[in-house]
Amino acid sequence: MTEIIRTANLVKDYSLGKVKVRALNGVDLTIGEGEFVAIMGPSGSGKSTLMHIIGCLDTPTSGEYHLDGVLVSEMEKNQLAMVRNRKIGFVFQSFNLLPHLNVLKNVELPLMYAGAGQKERNLKARQIIDSVGLSERLRHKPAELSGGQRQRVAIARAIVNDPAILLADEPTGNLDSQAGGDILEIFSRLHSEGNTVIIVTHDKAVANRAGRIIRIMDGRIENGDIAG
């Protein structure tokens, strides 16, 4: 199995005023291509920090992070923006769609920042929206959609650039169990189609969908990095 993510001794320190807080304390983590992984841990465990670093929204204080064979922990901001755009698809708990853009425009957003032309964007975005079953809602604004529909738009936006990893942060946290189940179905399907899916959650039921659960506690991986 090809490694898609490999971290070595990841450390992240925050300074809260004069107090230094160590959010990550030496994380060694390997995730293979096509894996479906859940990262679990109580709040304050460092799982959000880990997710931000994996998602290239933040950089580690020390340690190495390889994504898709590239050492991203040494990259500068503009390069990280490119990595986020091409290699990572984010799905957030609160959807984070742009409220004044319609479904189509929201999904086109990563393609726009990738420099795709209007025609290509439109074509690709429509295909992806169709695959999550929202082709009837192209011109709707997020406020006109249900929570489950919004999250499907968010998933469409995350995968439209065909990223190396799909990174979801409590994707069902704001949904009822029915809608949440539908969303997890989509993740399972994407996984079965060969995508690497990483879900950060504290919900055991959600985590059980994954092929492997990584537990994090006090800034360290608890159960090691043993494939499940």
Next chain:
Amino acid sequence: MAISLAESLSVGLADILTRKVRSAVTVIGIILGVMSIMVVLAIVNGMNKSTLEWMGERGGLSKIEVHQNWAYDFSKGGDASFDLREINYIRQQVPEAAAFNPQTQLNPREMQYGELGYTCSLLGVFPDMVKVEDWPVKTGRFINQLDIDNHNNVVVLGSTTATELFSSRSPLGQYVTYTGNRLLVVGVMEPKFLQNQGGGESFGGENALEYMNQRAFVPLSTLLSKIDPNQRINSLSLQAADPESAKQLRRKVEDIVLDLKRGKRLFMVDSAQEQMEQMKRNSQIFSTIFVLIAVISLLVGGIVIMNIMLASVKERTREIGVRIAVGARRRDVFLQFLVQTVLITGLGGVLGIILGYGVLGGVGKYLKLQVIASAQMIWVALLVSVGVGLLFGTLPALRASTLDPVEALREE
């Protein structure tokens, strides 16, 4: 990878359309500022042009005029007029003058031709009048030196005087009578014409120089010896070789006249060149002050825009976080907000120009001022409004582009 400027433009435009009311309020200061700049420049342009036209029609920039000093206290004695002896003396002192025309004007009386009569002003002049006033005859000839030397009973008619007495027939060779003097018509002047100031189309008919067409001219010597021996010469016009030497000649004439009148400031001596320079200075001061006021209003408008954009960045922190998360670079976010600000101010500039045109139409029509809006002004107004956008859009755009995505996504 970077999004193009066109992309930023379309994103910025979409943002503006989403927040129409806010954008409209934001831009009012810019609209008013641009409008004021435009109106002031157009009025100043128009005034300068009007004055130049006026001076051109009245003999050009080389002209020097000696006339009664209205500010002089005549209770101190003195008479603001010359006799022929004084005029000849002055002429000898200024051989460098290209033209020299003393004149005197009788109160309007009736000029008769057969049964017909027309009340007109009779002026006694020198042959140089045509040069000094830059005013040629249309038919026949003007008064010449021989007429002056021989006190000939000849008259040259203004165009209106000629038409009133002779209709379409030629007056040349005919005799008219003025206060009992028979005068041979030897010429008719070209009509003088100056569109009334700022008339615009609706006021266009009025000719500001019509009074000159209602005159008639005789040799100064004839007027003083035969028509009215009590008349004195009350004005003198000269023409310098060129506008530059007009200043020098003016000072010289002033000294001569002052000396002639034993130090009494009975006369004012003006040169068109200096009047025009003074007028230009005045209009420059005027326009500088008003443009400054307009610029202050633009700066205030800019500060308002900066504040609103800063608030907008704060309000849209989460959106910025999302954009960064899906791959926007700092430059993309920076451009998005800067372009948006520039679009707003540029739009304000365009609206200001349109509004300015409206105001200028009103000013031209109701204040009867000549106004000239040039293409150059439009570019200036547009550049200024875009410049304000660049200046005051930078800080909000910088703030947006340096947001920490993790913090931004946490923002509620």
